[in-house]
Amino acid sequence: MIRFFCKNKKGFSLIEVLVATGIFVIFAMGIYSGIQFVFKVVYNSRVRIIETSLLNEQIEIIRNVAFSNIGIINGSPAGVFDRIVSTTRNGIDFTITRTVRNIDDPYDGVIGTGQEGGGECQDPKIEVCHSNNTLCIADNALPGHLEHGDTEGACGGSPAPNDNQPADYKFVEVSVLCDHCRQNNPVSLSTIVAPKFLEGDPTHGALFVEVFDSNADPVQGADVHIVATDTDPTVDFTDTTDNDGMLRIVDLGSGINSYQITVSKIGYTTDMTINTSEAIPNPIKPFASVVAQDVTEISFSIDKVAGIDLSTIDLSCQPVGTVSVGVSGTHFWGTNPTVLKVDESIVTNGTGNYTMNNLAGDNYSFSTPSFDIIGTIPVQPINLLADTTQPVQLILGTKSTNALNVAVLDDATDQPIANANIHLTSAFGFDDTVVTGVGSIRQTDWSGGGGQSTMSDNTKFALTDGNLDFTGSPGDVTLEIVGQYYASSGWLESSTFDLGAEPTYRNIIWEPLAQPTETGDDSVKFQVASTSTTDAGSWSYLGPDGTTNTYYTTSNLVLNEIHNGDQYMRYRVYLSTVSSTYTPTLSDVSLTYTNSCTPPGQAYFANLANATYDYTITASGYENISGSVDVSGYTLEEVRMSSE
Numbered sequence: 096m097i098r099f100f101c102k103n104k105k106g107f108s109l110i111e112v113l114v115a116t117g118i119f120v121i122f123a124m125g126i127y128s129g130i131q132f133v134f135k136v137v138y139n140s141r142v143r144i145i146e147t148s149l150l151n152e153q154i155e156i157i158r159n160v161a162f163s164n165i166g167i168i169n170g171s172p173a174g175v176f177d178r179i180v181s182t183t184r185n186g187i188d189f190t191i192t193r194t195v196r197n198i199d200d201p202y203d204g205v206i207g208t209g210q211e212g213g214g215e216c217q218d219p220k221i222e223v224c225h226s227n228n229t230l231c232i233a234d235n236a237l238p239g240h241l242e243h244g245d246t247e248g249a250c251g252g253s254p255a256p257n258d259n260q261p262a263d264y265k266f267v268e269v270s271v272l273c274d275h276c277r278q279n280n281p282v283s284l285s286t287i288v289a290p291k292f293l294e295g296d297p298t299h300g301a302l303f304v305e306v307f308d309s310n311a312d313p314v315q316g317a318d319v320h321i322v323a324t325d326t327d328p329t330v331d332f333t334d335t336t337d338n339d340g341m342l343r344i345v346d347l348g349s350g351i352n353s354y355q356i357t358v359s360k361i362g363y364t365t366d367m368t369i370n371t372s373e374a375i376p377n378p379i380k381p382f383a384s385v386v387a388q389d390v391t392e393i394s395f396s397i398d399k400v401a402g403i404d405l406s407t408i409d410l411s412c413q414p415v416g417t418v419s420v421g422v423s424g425t426h427f428w429g430t431n432p433t434v435l436k437v438d439e440s441i442v443t444n445g446t447g448n449y450t451m452n453n454l455a456g457d458n459y460s461f462s463t464p465s466f467d468i469i470g471t472i473p474v475q476p477i478n479l480l481a482d483t484t485q486p487v488q489l490i491l492g493t494k495s496t497n498a499l500n501v502a503v504l505d506d507a508t509d510q511p512i513a514n515a516n517i518h519l520t521s522a523f524g525f526d527d528t529v530v531t532g533v534g535s536i537r538q539t540d541w542s543g544g545g546g547q548s549t550m551s552d553n554t555k556f557a558l559t560d561g562n563l564d565f566t567g568s569p570g571d572v573t574l575e576i577v578g579q580y581y582a583s584s585g586w587l588e589s590s591t592f593d594l595g596a597e598p599t600y601r602n603i604i605w606e607p608l609a610q611p612t613e614t615g616d617d618s619v620k621f622q623v624a625s626t627s628t629t630d631a632g633s634w635s636y637l638g639p640d641g642t643t644n645t646y647y648t649t650s651n652l653v654l655n656e657i658h659n660g661d662q663y664m665r666y667r668v669y670l671s672t673v674s675s676t677y678t679p680t681l682s683d684v685s686l687t688y689t690n691s692c693t694p695p696g697q698a699y700f701a702n703l704a705n706a707t708y709d710y711t712i713t714a715s716g717y718e719n720i721s722g723s724v725d726v727s728g729y730t731l732e733e734v735r736m737s738s739e
Contacts, residue, residue: 134349142281145184146271150284153191153269153635158288165265165288166195170332171252171321171344172265178332182276185242188274192281196266196334197346224250232395233627236656292551298327300349301390302383306344306358306366308398309456309481313340317397326350326385334553347385354383358395366395375429397481400453407447407489409469410469415491416681419464424457425476456481466491467498467729470694473601474502475689483653490694492701499730500698503712505529506735508606510535510685511548511696515714515736521706529700531692536592537685542569549629552592558588563670572681580675588667591629596662598688600625601695603666606683608649615625615673620646622669623654634666641676652723654686712736 100607157165157176165526166174172195177509178398225245241247265288272281302321317336323329326348336342347354369378407418424437436455437557443449458473458476466615471477472488483498503515514533536550542565543554559565562585564575574581610618622636622643638645641657646669658664666686670679689695703726711721724732 097266104332109373139276140275141185141347142187142276142278145187145191146201146265146273146282147298149184149271150190150269150282152285153193153271154286157267158286159195159270162288165267167193167332168330169330170195171330173198173328173330173348187276187570190272190682191273192270192272194268194270194334197344198266199345200286211506212257212727215681220445221247222249225249229345238613248611271668298349298387300347300385300387301343302343302354302385303390303392304336304344304356304358305392305394306336306340306342307394307396309396312365313338314397315340317358317360319686323348323350323353326353326709330354338494349385351384352382356383356387358393358397360496361399362399364395364400364453366397368393369428375434377431378429381506396578398456401456401479401481402454402484403459403477403733404484404486405443405449405451405481405489407463407491408489408692409491410489410692415466416443416445416447418443418466418489418491420449420489420561421460421462422451422459424455424459426455433706449459454479461489462729463489463491465494465496467493468500469699469701469730470500470697472599472689472692472694473503474696476508480652484535484661485653490692492699495701495703495728497703497705497707497728497730499703499726501529501531501698501700501710501712501723501724502731502733503696503698503714504733504735505537505685506737508537508604508683510537510604510687512714512717512736513696515696515698515712515717517698518713519700520710521704521708524705525703525708527700529698531582531696531698532689535685535695536594537683539683540570540587541565541572541587544549545587547590550592555590555666556587559665560586563587570682572668572669574672574678580677581672584669584671586667586669588634589665591663591665592686594662594664595690597660598662598690599656599660599688600656600664601687602652602683603647603653603654604686605668605681605685607680608632609677611677613672613674614679617646617648618671618679620648620669621684622646622657623664623666623686624667625658625664627663629663631677632666636665651718657662690705710734 105524115247134293164175166172167176167178167434174195176193176195176471178193182189182191201727266285268283270281270283272278304319306317308314310637315336315338317340318333319336320333322331328348330347334342334344343346345570351673355368355370358364359365368380368382369375370382371378383391385619405420407415407420409415411723419440419442421440422437423435426436426549427437428434437457437459441449441451456479458478460476462472469490469492471490476483477487491669501517503512503517505512512531513535516528518528522524526691538553540554542555545556545559562575562582563572565572565575567589572587574585603623605621620636624634624636627635635643637643637655639647639651639653639655639658664686666684668684669680670681687695705727707723707725709721709723711719712734713719714736716739718739720734720736722734724730
């Protein structure tokens with residue numbers, strides 16, 4: 096008998112192999128990541144030890160230099176050290192930054208606080224009370240001090256003694272940054288260095304630079320570049336403003352109109368002093384002077400940059416490319432003659448677009464030599480706010496020898512008035528009437544109460560959460576008083592507005608923009624909902640980024656383009672306060688939009704004569720207004736109407 100034996104040879108399936116491989120890879124990656132983390136910690140510790148050693152070395156070098164030589168080359172105080180140097184240690188590159196400042200110790204008086212030995216300020220200086228200290232300041236510095244809470248006049252006593260030699264000692268700071276270590280913040284070390292004997296140079300004076308934004312708030316960390324080539328010593332250095340937006344330099348060589356100052360900050364506009372020249376014979380801010388044993392105060396205004404997205408189109412909404420456009424603002428460098436900060440000519444691209452960046456908040460106007468501007472969206476001049484990008488459309492038509500563009504605005508809100516009838520006549524028989532394009536929807540009263548779905552009564556709205564008072568002072572919405580105190584927050588939802596076919600949403604604005612500071616930041620804010628059908632079901636309220644997570648505030652009034660084309664809209668207003676005894680107030684809300692390419696609140700008259708024309712303007716809800724205008728070439732006339 097022959098017997099056959101079969102061995103059971105069982106192996107691993109493909110799934111088992113894959114699972115085992117995956118587990119091994121995860122385990123191996125964990126070990127690798129752990130090793131990498133340890134190496135990174137060890138490397139960073141090594142870099143920090145080297146940086147600390149460099150700091151100690153630099154401080155010891157500075158301490159062993161004569162006091163008069165401690166300073167930055169071409170800086171104030173002047174000295175023998177470069178501000179920025181590079182070095183290599185253990186194969187690693189480092190950047191060393193040195194900062195040296197003169198310190199005016201209040202023990203022996205502070206420069207600019209009074210006359211030597213006390214007493215009243217000497218002409219032309221005036222007294223202000225600043226943090227319980229009486230200061231003597233220049234007359235042109237008074238508005239800035241008052242805006243920051245100081246009061247004119249002494250604090251109740253004589254000014255503190257004026258320190259005519261304010262360079263009491265020096266503050267030294269050294270920072271080290273590894274060039275290629277992905278190090279975000281440098282390592283710093285600071286010290287105070289004092290002289291052995293008496294202080295200061297009696298032929299030197301002080302320069303105080305104040306930097307604020309368009310809201311008169313101090314700008315911290317602004318770079319102040321100071322250059323003077325005809326002083327002793329010459330200077331060419333950059334320093335930064337403190338938390339109060341101030342840079343106080345207390346030991347500079349005297350010189351009349353010697354100091355060129357440029358103030359800048361990343362993401363901000365630039366302001367500067369300007370030397371008298373043929374191009375700018377009368378600058379409003381000439382080079383600064385420093386007077387021996389005195390203080391010169393000079394202020395600068397910078398703010399976050401803004402932009403304009405400009406497009407040139409025709410009445411059919413088709414782009415008009417390669418158009419030369421003149422752009423001008425209202426801020427200027429000099430007077431007699433006026434030299435504007437922005438006065439330039441740009442050319443749109445083939446699709447009629449041009450983006451202007453790094454602009455300051457200002458009012459901007461546009462012109463073009465090849466076309467008539469039938470209207471602009473929004474109405475020009477364009478009020479460009481800091482830290483915003485404003486879309487602007489120029490609607491262009493055939494060039495006329497003489498033409499008139501009339502912009503009709505609400506006198507209280509500056510918003511364009513829709514459906515205003517402009518009747519234009521002349522002594523030689525001209526007679527024509529044009530209706531302004533669709534401009535804006537507006538609500539100024541909510542005392543009619545809620546429950547109105549579609550807007551028909553301008554005193555009513557749709558919904559509220561019950562925490563708002565809209566009848567106590569008709570025309571105003573405030574937080575409801577609960578007991579003796581205001582509710583902390585509340586909201587109100589408008590009725591549905593019909594904007595017509597395919598509207599383009601532009602801006603939302605309300606009054607008053609300024610609210611009591613006690614109510615906190617953004618105590619009045621909005622969201623907007625839109626739909627293309629009358630039966631919306633539910634409304635999705637969105638903010639400036641097109642989501643439900645953000646709100647329109649006074650710093651962002653441009654409506655998101657996500658709403659464009661939606662015929663029906665609602666707004667929701669949110670009121671809040673951080674103080675139970677103060678409430679924000681809403682008295683007026685307007686939303687600007689356009690239908691197709693009709694400019695809001697504007698009417699255009701072409702092919703006119705070079706002559707004087709009379710006009711009468713009527714609009715529902717407004718007082719009639721009449722006037723005359725001299726038409727010569729392309730003429731832009733702005734008319735403001737008052738509510739009845």
